[in-house]
Amino acid sequence: MLIVMKANATDAEIDAVVRVVGELGYRAHPIPGAARTAVAITGNQSPVDSARFENLPGVAETVRVSKPYKLVTLGLHAEKTVVRVGDATIGGDELALIAGPCAVESRDQAFAIAEAVRRSGARFFRGGAFKPRTSPYAFQGLGEDGLKILAEIRDTYGLKIVTEAVDEAGVDLVERYADVIQIGARSMQNFTLLRRAGKSSLPVLLKRGLSATLDEWLLAAEYIMSEGNYQVVLCERGIRTFSQHTRNTLDLAAIPAVRRVSHLPVIVDPSHGTGKNYMVTALARAGVAVGADGLIVEVHNAPARALSDGAQALNLDQYEQLVSEVRAIFEVMAPAVVS
Amino acid sequence: MLIVMKANATDAEIDAVVRVVGELGYRAHPIPGAARTAVAITGNQSPVDSARFENLPGVAETVRVSKPYKLVTLGLHAEKTVVRVGDATIGGDELALIAGPCAVESRDQAFAIAEAVRRSGARFFRGGAFKPRTSPYAFQGLGEDGLKILAEIRDTYGLKIVTEAVDEAGVDLVERYADVIQIGARSMQNFTLLRRAGKSSLPVLLKRGLSATLDEWLLAAEYIMSEGNYQVVLCERGIRTFSQHTRNTLDLAAIPAVRRVSHLPVIVDPSHGTGKNYMVTALARAGVAVGADGLIVEVHNAPARALSDGAQALNLDQYEQLVSEVRAIFEVMAPAVVS
């Protein structure tokens, strides 16, 4: 923590700041500058609360120096975490492909899509049984019946099931039927849910919130890890900006940004990240090219009849084309990613 | 719903759109324009799913005309809702003042602040027992012990208690000890929580999410109301923007925007809305001047020692000054608000 004094701060005011630092058990280092003095704080084990200083007389502002997270950092774990789901991995040598419908709508629909997903070589099937919907009048998912269909798909095709939980009871159910707990963007700061997922033995796919900073996203992962579950995969899915040609603005720079501070694998969701069918493949290519560990993509056998998010779902042919294009880029990329 | 065709759409493509509209049981109204044709849809009782059209050949875009909510609208209830909490009101003739610490930290702290809040003439006391914190390592509130302190304050000072619930179990507890369930910005789209609050007999204070549009916020209220609880108060508390001189950007235009479509009362939180002690009173004045039904303000007897959000809390003198300033404006305002 650095406390920057106002240009006209008096010596008494600076002394007062130094005194408060001492009272808190830390060491103060006053650094006189040309225009104004700053006071650095050392000796703290946990973050210093800036509020203790911001309203003291003569203080202009406080600057946080240390990051507030630990378990997610490369400092703790220098190599990238490889999340293992049976014999499949996320963060390892293969490109993790997670594909499927936004929502499980029926056994027929889910199986038709799963067939194509399996054929593409993807290892993970996604599909929502509990859908967080903006409107109370929209289709909310099939609930446990949807999970049973997903479990059947796992048995039939050997695909690992990734599905969302929106509350603690949902985590119980996902644990019973699926392989990876998805935590959606709107739940990224549902701390009760994060803690519950942190107590699970299943890996967690943690989507970035619509307006989450990098630090907030990593701290959400830290919540999960602080309960003992270290199998966390981050997922960039677009942020909310003024821009209106997409549903969200896909922030691909988040991938190198995560890499620089964290050992956790990170994937890209080009479907929610754009909300437009015609853009999904282009942004999927970009996601692989930027160095993501995988993709999560919405696919539907009849997008125009989808009960949710049909506008962004690929049909089966488009999906097949996407897989072929991203695999080509991934192969070229491999050395770059490693470097 | 309006379906706008591309400039070069063929007659066959337009016919196909008309046919799909018919299949869905609606009526299609093709409107040829100078540059391109649009197809209007009527006859739908619920929102039309744009996905059914967006990927049809020749379609440029779809435009939603109807709003997706009902219970919150002036169409349903032309007069402003007055939320009654015992003998106090929000949305009635008086300016609703809700004040207190961010978090209940101890009996002494809470009582010292409550004393000042009571003296100011405010009818509501706020204080968090369950704090949603960005970091798992930050102070998370006293839990049920905090609620017990709040209940004592109610008994001692006759103040109505406003306190946050972050999950279903939390609502159970708030119902036992307090008067108004607060749903925080990070929980605005926690639909499990909204539904639970919708089944409560207590009024709900619903904060706007950090990146919530007006429609999303109103739909969150619609979730609560669709379960039968019509006692909802909206609260503008700042949105996330690029701007960095405040913690959030307080969007005061949301107050007239809500008024224009909804009968629900709406208040302003200048504390979270700015995050800076020195701005709170100025924005509180502005909130009253813009026509809000009340304010929720953080007050602390020793802001520099606060365990959370101290940087934005007013001390007792500052709070007293705020109340005097906003009351003066409210008195001048009264006819304007009515008009």
Add this chain to the structure above:
Amino acid sequence: MLIVMKANATDAEIDAVVRVVGELGYRAHPIPGAARTAVAITGNQSPVDSARFENLPGVAETVRVSKPYKLVTLGLHAEKTVVRVGDATIGGDELALIAGPCAVESRDQAFAIAEAVRRSGARFFRGGAFKPRTSPYAFQGLGEDGLKILAEIRDTYGLKIVTEAVDEAGVDLVERYADVIQIGARSMQNFTLLRRAGKSSLPVLLKRGLSATLDEWLLAAEYIMSEGNYQVVLCERGIRTFSQHTRNTLDLAAIPAVRRVSHLPVIVDPSHGTGKNYMVTALARAGVAVGADGLIVEVHNAPARALSDGAQALNLDQYEQLVSEVRAIFEVMAPAVVS
């Protein structure tokens, strides 16, 4: 400037940073922390270029401590600047009211509006002769003919004329016919224009850019002042955010934020700040309540026939009502503003 080292930075890397600081002629102060070391820099007269450090081995990030502007600050000039335009002032004891049409469309239109503006007691008339329009096909203003009409209004009603210049040639013309040079939001970082305005003897009304931070806005004022023109008025007119219920999001917290660092007067534009007729008066009240030195408001004698921005213009009755409401608040406010 503070240079924060990575947790695993070596002593040699820290030494290298210290050496570069020395080479630049500054002093380095290494401050070892629990987790990582920071190096503070003192002795610099002008801002240190962070680029010299950001890519050095072992450096995690750099933190700027000093602000990059001087002339706009309270450090230079502790009392608020009062901008004088003949016998009218902005930043003094009176509430500065600037009103008029978005664009001068005809002599009749401008005079009809000016008549009402004069009657309201406002001292300033606004009206655009050169309109920066998003589309090349939209009405671009009457040019010099518009300025001549404005000069006539000045002579007839004694109103001071505020009008926009979009390039250097425009400043020449505004100097010939008007009293205050307006620099629009889209021109806030047109540095050629800022420098030209800085050489004028007329005061400058500088609108905040759509995505300008506080620092960028103040630096734009600094450009003008660095050429010798100290008569600058800042104007908050809304920023671009995700929010879609208004044309822009009016950031009223910018007013106390400016006050805290700068001596320049600051006014509010509730017309562009909302873009919606029905909100203008409410936000005008809020602008005065937050402590602005004045308002700039769009008024039209026939808003539905306005050639630009008619959706936000008040008609003459609405304008009269606005003036009466904001004056009532300003009177109540006076002591608060002073304090």
Add this chain to the structure above:
Amino acid sequence: MLIVMKANATDAEIDAVVRVVGELGYRAHPIPGAARTAVAITGNQSPVDSARFENLPGVAETVRVSKPYKLVTLGLHAEKTVVRVGDATIGGDELALIAGPCAVESRDQAFAIAEAVRRSGARFFRGGAFKPRTSPYAFQGLGEDGLKILAEIRDTYGLKIVTEAVDEAGVDLVERYADVIQIGARSMQNFTLLRRAGKSSLPVLLKRGLSATLDEWLLAAEYIMSEGNYQVVLCERGIRTFSQHTRNTLDLAAIPAVRRVSHLPVIVDPSHGTGKNYMVTALARAGVAVGADGLIVEVHNAPARALSDGAQALNLDQYEQLVSEVRAIFEVMAPAVVS
């Protein structure tokens, strides 16, 4: 244009809207819906001014259907424009690479970098002689002397010169010494400058403004084209959002969005788009993968000594690596881009 009436609009109010449409010479098509009536307008040659309707009694809102631009659209010109600069192209079969320093600082610096750029096979050299800087105290470029150095580089290496003009006088100079006029993000809505560039015989590289929507960006191109200059290249360089791990948020979805409506070529600037050296290559790969026609990249022979934007400049080795990686992706991509 579609005019949506309020749910409780009276027949007389709807009739009044129809009447105004008729007075304007257009045709009105009332479409009664379940909840409310909409009135569609046809027969207009140019955009209808929504202001004429928004404040009429009973009107809820207006919805624009037609786009406000023409010359930039695929409707006008179905094939992608190939911008030719001597024997080099942008938008053709080759990947256009534009590289060089942010600012020309000296003959030695510029030649050292140009040598490497030439060696990489790039056809374009970038370098600023007139730098728009946020602070009046920052290095502003060498001016005409810088342009002379650039002209020498053209003669020596056969590289085409891309350099920025910030005002009309600057365009005169760029025309004398260089090959492509760059218009920077801060100038995207400097309409005087756009018109001047529209009268030039040189191609124009038009960067997207920090807070420009797709429509605003295309309309800026329309300004240039409406003056007769059809050689326009668009450049995505990041937008301003709440996100703070980058200097700007690179919006790669803008590339397919432009493709869908416009024939103009579009390139990506990963340097300004991130502002961080360590991210540039990753985002350059993503830019090519998403389907951009080229890249503009900042390179410096000694980034730590750069007089501007050094934090984002690649050194010569990093640049060489970038070129090799993006070429590999471009080769894989070729069929996808074509499709």
